[in-house]
Amino acid sequence: MTSLKSFMSRQELLGLLVIAAVLFVVMPLAMDIFRLNLFGKYLTYAFVAIGLVLCWGKGGILSLGQGVFFGLGGYCMAMYLKLEASTPEATAIQSTPGIPDFMDWNQITALPWFWEPFNSLTFTLLAIIVVPAVFAFIIGAAMFKRRVGGVYFAIITQAIAAILTILIIGQQGYTGGVNGITDLRTLKGWDIRTDEAKYILYYVNGALLIGVLVLCQIVLKSKLGRLLVAVRDQEDRVRFSGYDVSNIKIFVFCFAAVLSAIGGAMFTLQVGFMSPSFVGIVPSIEMVIFCAVGGRLSIFGAVYGTLLVNWAKTTFSETFPELWLFGLGALFIAVVLVFPNGLSGLYQSYLAPLVDRFMGGKGRGSDPDTSPPAADLTAAPSAKPAE
Amino acid sequence: MRRVKDIVQSRMSRRSLLAGTAATAILMAAGTVSPSFADEVNTTGLAVTDDTVQVGILHSVTGTMAISETGSVQAEKLAIEQINAMGGVLGRKIEYIQEDGASDWPTFAEKAKKLLVNDKVAAVFGCWTSASRKAVLPVFEQYNGMLYYPTFYEGLEQSPNVIYTGQEATQQIIAGIDWVAKEKGAKSFYLLGSDYIWPRTSNKIARKHIEKLGHKVVGEEYYPLGHTQFNSVINKIKLKKPDVIYAIVVGGSNVAFYKQLKAAGIDMTKEKPLLLTISVTEDEIRGIGGENIEGAYAAMKYFQSLDNENNKEFVSAFKEMWGEDIVIGDVTQAAYLGPWLWKAAVEKAGSFDIDKVRLASPGIELTTAPEGYVRVHENHHLWSKTRIGLAKTDGQYELVYETADLMEPDPFPEGYQ
Amino acid sequence: MNTLSNNTDFLLSIENLTVSFDGFKAVNDLNLYVDENEIHVIIGPNGAGKTTVLDLICGRTKATDGSIKFRNKELTALREHEIVREGVGRKFQNPSIYEDLTVFENLELSFPRGRSVWGALTFQRDAEVETRVREIAEMVFLDALLDKQAALLSHGQKQWLEIGMLLIQDPELLMLDEPVAGMSVSERKQTAKLLNEITKGRSVMVVEHDMKFVEDIAHRVTVLHQGKILSEGSMATVQADPKVIDVYLGH
């Protein structure tokens, strides 16, 4: 790639530096390891939210099934960790030692074939990327080639999330069922539950997040990024400019899926278990709201949105547990009605001019993010033929 | 920057737990009940002052599980209030910190960690679903906390950091099946459940026991949580004509299941088929409607209608605190036992230290339990009687049978080791 | 002139083209040919099937029957973007441009390079692109507005921008659906001039209602009525045709 300047404006570089500073300096200093670990958990959702910015905010494809990919990544990681925790010695009291405990309870006597490869860390890391990408590709290819979009896509992805949840819960012998895969301990012999490990995992998570942000920035600043916006606003025009629109959509959907899966894998590592409650409809929609609160057009906004909503959730539910749902519900409505561009919109209209003046920079260049009011941001190309 | 106790971290095997218990039982013989200064009864930095001790209550008050967990929260608060009225534990008033698990397992883990690490509570009363317990278990083991878990559950677990105040599956299942086989001459069973670990494991135990008795299982089926259409399975039941419908349906599905069963003309007040459940307490009947479940049998350790002095006091105190029209189910009663068992263990240990409380726990007896007499087993579950109740239209169970002896908890039954 | 053959000298030859929507034949057994470097205007009353013909050529609507050959290559089996890559460009009735992007970016996205996903990712804004964009912008009278956000253009400017976006693809056949609708008189004149200019080296198909404008630009006119050709020829021929006067111009 060419020079820094070509894919990052001064504003954006500043944004990235601020996030890096917050992640690596401010938070570790301000919080004890308990809060920091919590914070690290929220950051894993930010991966999903960033994916949604690309997919939904820029590309206009609203997926209500991102939990599926978060779950796939998380489960891949959890399968590896569970196998490592299920050594014959540690599981000596089982009737079949050496297999995960929940399999033993379900009278499964040998490790199922699809668990076998997860003995290898290399395979697992690869699977975290490849499995969700392939899955997203299949869904995307089937739907986008047939021009299913907008609301229909949202509903179908939601149904897929529901199906996967029922399947995971129903096949508990292979998946751990509703309890999920719990009691994960070590990664290559390294205890992931100690405070030290949590610090390290937090930093790994943070570094990955920064890496993902940079990667997204590269994508967004490439012609593909502008194409995404173009597809959202004038899908037909893009098509009649000689692009295969479905490929663009499939790509961004797979990309978002992979980001979610990375988040899921980091979640498993930091929280120590994975369960079907992150796969279903409710978490998937919550992740959309993280993205919307941050501002659906800004990858940096998505990170802050995720952190803000989760922080509010934790504080609110600590102080007024019974009022939390009112707050969350109101937040959904407010974000849609009052400030559709979320935090980043507020920043752009109030703070950015000040920052600009302060930094002596002027002209934010041709940045689609800074476009005026988004009255019609979510073009919804529907499958229904229209006049 | 913080003092996390260096403790027995990994899960102890059952054998070492037993050995440890025996060794310290002697050391503890002269436990004192008199008040003493905070640092003497608390060497590990728990939230204990000279006149207060903090504990945690960790249940869902929001989300789908709030329906079930409300009763447990009420029972725990009642027990804490009563203990305080009697002068507290080791002369210290109990203060509780309530956290919301929000029906979300990582939230449970997160809040458990907060209670243990930030609040340094001396004990936590909480969790309801197995999934939430599985999620907090590593936290309790890592940070060495004490959890009193109230729900009847599938077993297959035994942690040094949990006291299971509800029954594990074998206690509930075996007595019930023996009873219908012997008293009602049941020979064929249709097993039915919501699709998750407790019903599936319980039905496996049930199937084993039924087959051991030489009887037959004619069907076994599971429906997703929240499923509301049971007409197909009811038709299958009609076709197979089992003597017993063994139902472990939970939550909202329950209501649909019993209403549809009744509507389909399966009259449970007749001899055949009879219905035996281990999942419907008085709490659930409120939603189902007494008229829809009349004639069903339930096998569990407690019914609100139990006729003994302890229970009468408990029921009236509960109603006084939470309202006249409240009902009390098995889990609610088990939750009520939590604070009392903890108090007894702390006083036996003469200390709030988790390790000492743990060692003091096995053998703790409660003669004042609403269900009657209970005792903590070495495996941290309770010895308790199992009872069969007959559901009446008023939403209460009528006791028709109780085991003569306490049932021994056996969380790892044969074939599940 | 209606010689049916497999290979023709025409740039575009449409033969026996039929499309029906639930039994209604919007285009019925149509034969139509476009020469190189010709401005071919299709007129006809509302519902005659004009826009449908353009939709059929560019693949937006799939034909029920018949063939569309472009440089003797069958188009009906291709997908939209493949047809575009063959050299057919299409402008819609309502200006369809990317309002959130600048004029420059609008044109740049239409520049025919890096059309695959990977290509778009690695696309570089090099000197060739810059020059070409400026060249086209000048042609469509937008060279002073390159950095302006497209949403802020006037209606006429948006139409021009879209024409510019097609020109930068350098199509051999350019299809315009009502290019001057909603334009001021002076803008119409400019557009007519523009069209005459861009015909050099390419053919243009125009659907238009504005007879004055048609007269200004058309080399050949086809009158469609109920999915069939009513008349064809120069503007003068067509205007003199009694059938046309009856159904269309007479009104």
Add this chain to the structure above:
Amino acid sequence: MFADYTWTELGSIFAMQGFAGLILFSVFVLMALGLAIIFGQMGVINMAHGEFMILGAYVTYLCSNLVEAYAPSLFGVYFFFAMALAFLAAGALGALVEWSLIRHLYKRPLDTLLATWGLSLILQQAYRSIFGAREVGVSLPNWLLGSVPLTDIIEIPINGIFVMVLTFVIAIGVYFILFRSRMGMQTRAVVQNRVMAGAVGINTEKVDRHTFALGCGIAGIAGSAFTMIGSTGPTAGQLYIVDTFLIVVFGGAASLIGTIASSFAISQAQSTMEFFLSGSMAKVLTLLTVVGILMLRPEGLFSLKIRR
């Protein structure tokens, strides 16, 4: 699996199974009709649809309690009264929601999805605060309980028949409102061309509000009817939402006949599969089939080919 049974038994069971499928069909139609109006006619995605149903259920619960306490003699017929109230309550809330929320979002269908999801959270918590977290039981008049025995095995549940009749009546009613009444004509006019409809003097805002309220009202009736077969709790509404949306989408969004046909197809598929497979797998297979078909035929079962 059928070797041990006589032909009579098998025949009866298949009859029963067919009937079970019909009940499921009625339930699906009831759930989906309101949504088909709102989503199909207005293009609004109402994620709070389930909560409107639960509102109907709670209204029924209140009615049953009030009638039992103050007018026990009327208990036999309170249910009709309760359904009417449920319709009004849900409809009124619907109108309020349309006015305060939905009307700002007609151009942003995906945003209505988020906003109504927020609304559903608020409603759930409101129910929880008002009625308590526990499920409530609605007592039914005796004539609605039990079943009519036809043969030894075949017994027809009365509430099942009631739901079927109710569904039929409501479906006919909706048909007349949408296709035979002035309001329906106006609704369809607004759907097809908002600007033009406004220009010819239709008060489009009023039509929107009425349509939305009608859809919500029907959800209320559905909720009221469901107290006979399902549970009433603060979060019970969420159980229905995925199924309901799939039914409407599968049917072809703008088509009422499509909604009914897809309810029929899905209910029959599900109840047949439930008979041969375990419940969970039947559900997974049904959903997978629907999603699979939707991928092949995104416009749903019934949709007109429209010229564009």
